[in-house]
Each structure stands twice: as structure tokens, then as C-alpha cells.
Amino acid sequence: MKKNLLLIAFVLFSFSSLVNAQTNVWFDDFESYTENQNMATGAGGALYDIWVGTSNAWNTANHVGSTAANGSQFANGVVGNALNWYMRKTLLLTAGKNYVFEVYTKSAINHSIVVKVGALANITTGNVTSPTWTKRSVSFSVPEGQSSTVVYIYQYAKTNPIQVDDFRVYEDLGTSVKSTSAINDITISTLDYGKYELNSQNSISSYKIFTLEGRLVHSTNSLNVKSVEIDLSNQTNNIFVLKATSSNGLTKTLKLIK
Numbered sequence: 440m441k442k443n444l445l446l447i448a449f450v451l452f453s454f455s456s457l458v459n460a461q462t463n464v465w466f467d468d469f470e471s472y473t474e475n476q477n478m479a480t481g482a483g484g485a486l487y488d489i490w491v492g493t494s495n496a497w498n499t500a501n502h503v504g505s506t507a508a509n510g511s512q513f514a515n516g517v518v519g520n521a522l523n524w525y526m527r528k529t530l531l532l533t534a535g536k537n538y539v540f541e542v543y544t545k546s547a548i549n550h551s552i553v554v555k556v557g558a559l560a561n562i563t564t565g566n567v568t569s570p571t572w573t574k575r576s577v578s579f580s581v582p583e584g585q586s587s588t589v590v591y592i593y594q595y596a597k598t599n600p601i602q603v604d605d606f607r608v609y610e611d612l613g614t615s616v617k618s619t620s621a622i623n624d625i626t627i628s629t630l631d632y633g634k635y636e637l638n639s640q641n642s643i644s645s646y647k648i649f650t651l652e653g654r655l656v657h658s659t660n661s662l663n664v665k666s667v668e669i670d671l672s673n674q675t676n677n678i679f680v681l682k683a684t685s686s687n688g689l690t691k692t693l694k695l696i697k
Contacts (some may be wrong), residue, residue: 462610464538465530469512469604472496478514478526488591490525492518494603508543508572508604516601518594524601527591530608532556534583537611539696540590541576544569546601550594552577557585564632572604574676576696578611578629625683625691633672633697639665642686648695649680671697 478487478494494516499505507513518524540554549566552575562579625639642663648656679695
């Protein structure tokens with residue numbers, strides 16, 4: 440038992456930089472609003488563009504059967520006359536940096552989580568449905584010459600309300616941590632919610648995925664490929680540690696945030 444505790448402490452210490460390798464640009468857990476406060480810009484100091492429909496702060500104590508993803512309050516969106524709903528936040532970000540838009544949503548009807556950087560096309564998760572609170576995220580970078588970024592949630596021609604909690608944009612300060620044999624050609628990218636792609640200029644021979652507590656989640660050997668898809672969609676939300684080994688025996692450790 441003592442040995443296991445020491446192992447957990449070592450893992451947490453070794454990857455503490457993983458947890459801290461994020462800098463919030465915008466975070467709203469909706470706890471500071473009053474009950475039924477309008478989320479629209481200019482309405483009582485709220486800070487969102489509700490382009491269509493309305494969105495108000497709800498407290499779970501005042502609405503029978505309601506829940507929040509975290510805490511006791513969340514934003515409740517109601518569609519407008521055209522059966523559309525848009526909740527948007529505009530941010531000035533830094534060119535050349537990587538960011539993540541992360542938000543918890545709950546709706547019985549399809550909706551989309553979207554990022555638009557400057558004049559560039561939208562980056563979106565596509566249609567998603569979450570009848571229970573589910574964390575969604577979109578990773579994106581800001582190209583040189585761009586800065587203004589709009590992050591938003593929308594649903595089109597649907598009648599059901601949508602609920603939102605922990606609306607967050609943070610800077611991703613890097614996906615790698617120090618490994619015993621560093622190698623720079625292995626990278627990870629996000630494909631969709633809970634799905635990632637591991638890439639290497641050389642062949643990837645194997646990889647293992649652990650939780651921060653050291654529990655092995657998945658292990659694959661004898662790959663010898665330059666690209667492989669990783670699916671963690673069936674795992675609970677967590678920070679995972681991925682240890683990849685190249686064909687020449689060198690290893691690299693990366694983080695996965697779900």
C-alpha cells in the first residue's frame with residue numbers, strides 16, 4: 440500500500456507541469472450571476488452576444504430537477520422566434536499561439552461548438568447531442584496576422600433549450616513534458632471529442648496511456664506506423680499521460696486532456 444502511494448505521489452509530481460500548462464484567457468462558471476440574469480451583452484453587465492434567442496443564469500435550487508455541470512449555477516438558453524440560438528464570446532488572442540475552447544453542454548437536440556479566427560473558416564465539432572452534462576472542446580491555433588476570435592455555441596431550427604456551464608478558453612502551453620529519452624518528431628492532435636491522432640516522422644512502434652494516478656488505460660504494441668488514431672471517447676473526463684515509443688527505441692511523453 441505504501442509503495443502504491445509513493446508511486447501515485449511520484450506520478451503526480453512528475454506531471455504537475457501538465458496540469459499547470461494551461462493559462463485561462465476566459466472562464467465563466469456562471470456562479471457570480473443573479474438568478475435569471477440575462478447573459479446578453481449590455482443586459483446587467485453580462486458579457487455574451489446572444490444573437491438569437493435568450494440566455495439566463497439559473498440556480499439549481501430554484502428549478503426543480505435541474506443540475507449544473509459544476510457548482511450550483513449554469514446558463515439556460517431558450518430559442519428565438521426563428522427556432523435558432525447563438526451564444527458567442529469575442530476574444531483578442533495572440534497570433535502564433537495554440538488555444539482550446541472548452542465548455543460543458545446539455546441538450547436533447549443537436550448543437551455545435553464553434554471557433555472562428557479572424558476571417559478564417561469556422562472550426563467546429565459538428566453536430567453533438569448531450570442529454571446529460573458533457574464536456575466539449577475544440578483545439579485551434581491563431582495564424583500570423585489574425586487575432587480576433589469568436590467562440591460560440593449554436594443550434595439551428597430546433598425547439599429545445601440548451602444549457603451551458605464552465606465556458607472556458609485557455610492557452611495550451613505545450614503538449615509534451617520531459618521524458619527519459621526525448622524525441623521531437625512525435626506529435627498529438629485532436630480529431631474530435633475524445634479522439635486524437637498520434638503522428639511521427641518516423642515509425643511509431645508502441646504507445647501506452649495512463650491516468651495521472653498511474654492506471655494503465657490502453658496499450659498497443661508492434662504498430663510500425665507513422666500515424667495512428669486514439670479513441671478515448673468511452674473514458675471519463677480526465678487528464679491522461681501518453682507514452683509513445685518510436686521504432687528506434689526512443690520515447691516521448693505527452694498529455695491528453697478529455
